[in-house]
Amino acid sequence: MSTKLIMPQMGESVIEGKVSKWLVHEGDRVQTDQPLVEISTDKVDAEIPSPSAGTLMKIYVPEGTTVPIGAELALIGEGKEAEREAAAPPTIERPPAPPPERPPEGKQLPGERAEEVTTAEEKREQADIGRVSPLVRKLAEEYKVDLSQVRGTGLGGRITKQDLLRFVGKEEAPEAEKPSPAPTTPPRQAAPAPARPETREFKEFKPPRYEPKEGDQVVPFSRLRKVIAEHMVYSKRTAPHVTTVAEVDMAKIARLRDEKKAAIKEQTGFELTYLPFIISAAIQAIAEYPTLNAAVVDDSLVIRKEIHVGIAVETEKGLMVPVIRRAQEKSLAGLSRAAAELAKKAREGTLSPDEITGGSFTISNPGRKGNLFGTPIIFQPQVGILRMGEIVKRPMVIEVDGSDTIAIRPMMYLALSYDHRVIDGATGNLFLHRVKELLEEGRFSI
Numbered sequence: 001m002s003t004k005l006i007m008p009q010m011g012e013s014v015i016e017g018k019v020s021k022w023l024v025h026e027g028d029r030v031q032t033d034q035p036l037v038e039i040s041t042d043k044v045d046a047e048i049p050s051p052s053a054g055t056l057m058k059i060y061v062p063e064g065t066t067v068p069i070g071a072e073l074a075l076i077g078e079g080k081e082a083e084r085e086a087a088a089p090p091t092i093e094r095p096p097a098p099p100p101e102r103p104p105e106g107k108q109l110p111g112e113r114a115e116e117v118t119t120a121e122e123k124r125e126q127a128d129i130g131r132v133s134p135l136v137r138k139l140a141e142e143y144k145v146d147l148s149q150v151r152g153t154g155l156g157g158r159i160t161k162q163d164l165l166r167f168v169g170k171e172e173a174p175e176a177e178k179p180s181p182a183p184t185t186p187p188r189q190a191a192p193a194p195a196r197p198e199t200r201e202f203k204e205f206k207p208p209r210y211e212p213k214e215g216d217q218v219v220p221f222s223r224l225r226k227v228i229a230e231h232m233v234y235s236k237r238t239a240p241h242v243t244t245v246a247e248v249d250m251a252k253i254a255r256l257r258d259e260k261k262a263a264i265k266e267q268t269g270f271e272l273t274y275l276p277f278i279i280s281a282a283i284q285a286i287a288e289y290p291t292l293n294a295a296v297v298d299d300s301l302v303i304r305k306e307i308h309v310g311i312a313v314e315t316e317k318g319l320m321v322p323v324i325r326r327a328q329e330k331s332l333a334g335l336s337r338a339a340a341e342l343a344k345k346a347r348e349g350t351l352s353p354d355e356i357t358g359g360s361f362t363i364s365n366p367g368r369k370g371n372l373f374g375t376p377i378i379f380q381p382q383v384g385i386l387r388m389g390e391i392v393k394r395p396m397v398i399e400v401d402g403s404d405t406i407a408i409r410p411m412m413y414l415a416l417s418y419d420h421r422v423i424d425g426a427t428g429n430l431f432l433h434r435v436k437e438l439l440e441e442g443r444f445s446i
Contacts, residue, residue: 016067020045021037030054052076242418249411254410257273295381362382362384384416391412
């Protein structure tokens with residue numbers, strides 16, 4: 001019997017990994033879950049454990065080699081069958097061959113009939129011929145002219161009356177050169193039918209390429225930056241984003257934080273920030289509006305049972321989104337510890353693959369200098385993301401004992417971006433309003 005060691009999925013947007021170091025050698029005995037190899041990706045560095053006990057029969061990928069997810073790294077087994085399998089090369093799945101590129105316009109592929117090839121220019125000419133005025137078409141019929149042979153000089157290349165007359169050699173002289181007509185009453189002619197309104201066609205805009213100049217600094221995209229860019233573009237292209245903003249009075253949360261931060265620091269070893277309160281309020285609101293904890297799969301909305309909260313963390317490499325698993329089961333102290341530990345791992349580059357995949361709702365915390373609010377981009381395949389703004393003290397009108405008064409309050413904007421394919425405006429607004437209510441009530445169990 002034999003077992004293959006496979007390059008695992010190391011994150012939702014990771015497609016390859018580098019074999020940094022083998023921790024065992026060919027011929028060594030290994031145990032189940034024993035670390036065998038160190039793998040490095042753009043997002044995490046991790047040790048891959050052995051899937052079974054046995055002898056490491058063959059190492060297929062040497063150190064320093066980058067291979068795609070799903071590649072065979074090594075073979076573990078016992079006996080003759082495993083020895084024969086180890087002697088055979090690993091199976092490598094090749095991507096399907098891309099379709100043949102179209103040849104330049106006017107050429108044809110091998111085996112393709114010439115009459116089947118229609119160039120873009122010919123199609124444009126055919127479209128233009130169909131957009132001539134009734135007068136030009138009538139003249140073309142009178143002179144038996146093939147309009148495809150006439151070069152148009154009108155707006156957008158359209159064929160004018162002058163173009164057709166010039167083609168048949170009967171071009172009219174300009175108005176200044178025409179002799180004055182005799183003072184006779186011309187015969188009445190039927191007025192030409194009104195021309196159809198022009199149809200304006202818009203082409204895809206392509207900005208001019210910027211060529212770096214002397215003194216410019218050219219910074220090539222890192223692999224992680226490329227992945228982030230591709231994900232952001234995909235998300236904006238796929239999901240129609242709608243953003244709604246709520247203003248939240250954080251006075252009760254600020255007092256509760258001041259009262260409990262010493263106990264939380266002693267219990268968890270980390271400072272109590274505002275983030276755990278936001279996570280807890282979002283979890284409670286999701287229980288009432290569960291479609292915010294969902295994913296679009298084909299033509300269906302899959303509402304998830306468990307709430308896995310992603311928290312956006314800025315690192316030296318770029319944006320990372322580690323995930324708090326089963327966040328609905330954690331207390332405020334548990335959320336505080338989990339968020340702080342994941343943020344620390346993200347900045348140190350020690351997150352495991354499981355800690356950066358599977359999020360169902362994301363909260364973005366730009367920190368103390370986060371500005372008033374922003375409009376976040378949804379982390380696919382989720383349908384919602386909540387962004388915290390900076391907490392700023394401002395004079396506000398509040399009601400005290402039935403009378404309005406002005407007081408200084410710590411205020412924060414919360415911005416919710418949601419996928420309008422599946423979340424209607426009413427649901428999105430009600431969800432955010434509920435988060436606001438929970439924070440302003442300030443009833444949280446530590």
